[in-house]
Amino acid sequence: MRVASAVSLVLLFSVAAAAADLKIKVVDPQSAAVAGAQVSLVRATEKIPATQMTSAEGMAVLHVSGTGPYQVKILAPGFAVETVEVPSQAETFTVTLHLATAAETVVVSATRTPVADEAAGADVDSLSGAELTTMQPVAANDAVRFLPGAVVNTAGQHGGLSSLFVRGGNSNYNKVLVDGVSVTEAGGTIDFGTLSLAQADRLEFLRGAQSTLYGSDAMSSVVQVWTHTGSTRIPELQFGADAGNYGTESGYASLAGARGRFDYNVFGHQFNTSGSDPNDDYSNSLEGMNAGFAPSEQVSLRLRVRHDNSVTGAPGAWNFNGNNVFNEFGTTYVLSPDLGGRARQNNFLASLDLAVKTGPNWMQHFTGFEFNLKTTNLDTGVSPENTPYGTINTPFEALVNINRAGFDYQGDYLERSWAQTTVGYEFEDENGSVNDPIPALYASYGQGLRLNEAAYVQQALTLDRLNVIAGVRFVHNTTFGNVGVPRVALGFQALRGGHIFSGTRFNGSFATGIKEPRFEETFVSSQYQLPNPNLKAERNRALEAGFQQNLLSRFVLVANYFNNLFHDQIEFETINPTTFQGQYENLEKSLAHGAEVGLQSRITQRLSWNASYTYTSTQILQAPAGSFPPYAQGDPLLRRPRHSATTLLSYLASRWGGTLGGSFVGPRPDSDFDGFNINHTPGYFLLDLGGWYKVNSHITIYANAENVLDHFYEEVTGYPSLRANFRAGMRFRIGGE
Incomplete structure (x- = not known):
């Protein structure tokens, strides 16, 4: 009986040692927490990586079994793809993200999930929250006009009716979403001159016909x-x-x-x-x-x-x-x-x-x-x-x-x-x-x-x-x-x-x-x-x-x-x-x-x-x-x-x-x-x-x-x-x- 109990304890401790929580904290270059980053645990022995999204405090908890070392891949919109080795004994690990060229930056709009721009299969440019804060645009037209392929026509001054033309399309051929919700009229009409970007954390500009993922109005771009x-x-x-x-x-x-x-x-x-x-x-x-x-x-x-x-x-x-x-x-x-x-x-x-x-x-x-x-x-x-x-x-x-x-x-x-x-x-x-x-x-x-x-x-x-x-x-x-x-x-x-x-x-x-x-x-x-x-x-x-x-x-x-x-x-x-x-x-x-x-x-x-x-x-x-x-x-x-x-x-x-x-x-x-x-x-x-x-x-x-x-x-x-x-x-x- 004592032998059986001892064996049970050994097995229990072995399982506990083999299964643990790995906490990954993701921060930007200024050490601020990054929310909504996709964190994947990649190991050669497993074909399917375990994934988790970071919380508002930048934390992701991955349940791991076996021993390390582990490789963690992070896809955070606006940053470069980050792949790091995590020591086998680590329980909490902090990853600092880096910036990259636009073609190497993680975007969301192209596939509706985080993906490196170079593998997105579409042309995406973006403005970060830090850039928008520095630019202080009165409305979206004052920011989008500096992105590749965007032609902005505003009828007059601030508040004037403002349209966006992309790749020759009409001004109502653009799907515009704020926090995932379309803000255009039925049929695509929108005034970019009154679309405020106050408190905007990020803006992405996706060019090309994108109605497969975004439906009506995405004829020439998605903002x-x-x-x-x-x-x-x-x-x-x-x-x-x-x-x-x-x-x-x-x-x-x-x-x-x-x-x-x-x-x-x-x-x-x-x-x-x-x-x-x-x-x-x-x-x-x-x-x-x-x-x-x-x-x-x-x-x-x-x-x-x-x-x-x-x-x-x-x-x-x-x-x-x-x-x-x-x-x-x-x-x-x-x-x-x-x-x-x-x-x-x-x-x-x-x-x-x-x-x-x-x-x-x-x-x-x-x-x-x-x-x-x-x-x-x-x-x-x-x-x-x-x-x-x-x-x-x-x-x-x-x-x-x-x-x-x-x-x-x-x-x-x-x-x-x-x-x-x-x-x-x-x-x-x-x-x-x-x-x-x-x-x-x-x-x-x-x-x-x-x-x-x-x-x-x-x-x-x-x-x-x-x-x-x-x-x-x-x-x-x-x-x-x-x-x-x-x-x-x-x-x-x-x-x-x-x-x-x-x-x-x-x-x-x-x-x-x-x-x-x-x-x-x-x-x-x-x-x-x-x-x-x-x-x-x-x-x-x-x-x-x-x-x-x-x-x-x-x-x-x-x-x-x-x-x-x-x-x-x-x-x-x-x-x-x-x-x-x-x-x-x-x-x-x-x-x-x-x-x-x-x-x-x-x-x-x-x-x-x-x-x-x-x-x-x-x-x-x-x-x-x-x-x-x-x-x-x-x-x-x-x-x-x-x-x-x-x-x-x-x-x-x-x-x-x-x-x-x-x-x-x-x-x-x-x-x-x-x-x-x-x-x-x-x-x-x-x-x-x-x-x-x-x-x-x-x-x-x-x-x-x-x-x-x-x-x-x-x-x-x-x-x-x-x-x-x-x-x-x-x-x-x-x-x-």
Whole structure:
């Protein structure tokens, strides 16, 4: 009996010694905790690595059996892939992440899971939270414009309607998500000029047709923004304010932290400016919360809430390429800003995400969400405008109320160290109204409901030098029915080693994109418009091919060719020439192709420099009968330049940091639409500066300057942009670690 007991004790202690918890803490170069990093335990004896995500405090607990040593691989968005050896006797081990070139940085948007950019099968660029804090962008347009391949067109100054054009696609061909929730109207319309990036922890810009993973609207790009997560055990209170010329002032406050199973970040931000021209003021207020609770290592819950409200003046088009006086047919026209135009926007976003880890290699996310958008555009008619087409003095009011609510499921299964499967299901209720009650003669009304479903699957394989990513989405949309959306991407590493040429990779992809019709196109009716519930989805057949060349382990040369064939594009067609009544139809087809060339460099851990050039050629291949320039067959697509370039220099240290961003946009076709025969907008070069200095651990001073060369330029013809402007301020920090 005693012998049996002794044997049992020996076995018990042996099992206890063989099975233990390995705690990995992940921190950034400034020793701050990194949340949401994927930590994998890799051993030669096991084909399937055990994985875990780090908590808000940067901690991941892995259950290990047997003896070490262990190899731990960490994929943290915004950092280089980190692989370290952990001693066999270690119970707690800290891993410090490092920065790398953009091509070697971990991203999420390309596959919806953390992956090294070079194996992502798509072109992704990003801005870190530190870069965004240094740049201090008023809105998303002020940050995205410095990323490769992005062409931003803002109608005027801060708060003006701002659009993004990528690879020749329309401005509503971009899927925009904040904390995983789409913030576009049904049909892809979004104003980047009012999308605040306050408290943004990271921004990723994914180019190409991405509807396989992201559904409708992801025809030419995806823009994702994530809100900062609290990570300090001691609560951290931050607040600050700044001011500048043109009556500009802003302020913010946040309270964030993490303790045990809880983390939180509650914040608010206010921005006001008068602008440089009459009726060009802008005001934006943002409040939000990001809170998490992890009842166990396998289950976590996260609630995100965000409310944004903005009001801006709408002076209209009045100064065309520096000129507001025109002589047409012997008559002189003097244009001035519209003093009665106003635009208001109010939106609310909420999401609740449940993450469940079932087994060592299966992660599931269940997300419920709601997004509500209300916009009001009005004009009191106090500023009549004389044009060759007559005097325009018609008060109007346009009201849009869009609500999106639904449920998303995503499951990620890591079946082998070289294979991962992602599956998903989405249900979305889109409902809303689009009403233009004033003026009564042209009044239009529309109200609609769509119940949409989609399921997708993606398989990612890494086979020695070859990367394969293949997926397909099946969509059921109330308006356009059932559609399949495939995508395949291949990458091959032709050269691995070498001192000068330290890596050569070729890549290519075939993809399709879809975009649902806007509510205005499907449901609205008026004296001059009939609704069309039978519209098809707009589509994109996208091809791309390119290569990456690493140089001296510090530089990466990236070059890509893209070819987009957009078809079933929706345009308005008059069907009764007597009553001028018409409706929207799938009538247009267009082509956009070109090349992107970029140089990425991580000169030191603190200093990075990226530069890019994009050539884009566009043409309308098919247009509605009777179309006139600039919308006729054979015309180039409006507001898309042939030549554009960007550069971004960042220095981020512990005591001080700075950014220098440059954006060149060449001449592009445009129109005044008022009969003044203006058909283009000149090119321009924009240079922005930002910097900060930490006086001590509690006080930081900062300053930002936009258009420091003080150039007159217009991104949209008729709408002068802001001349040289600056802001300076201080931020304070109490608590934290």
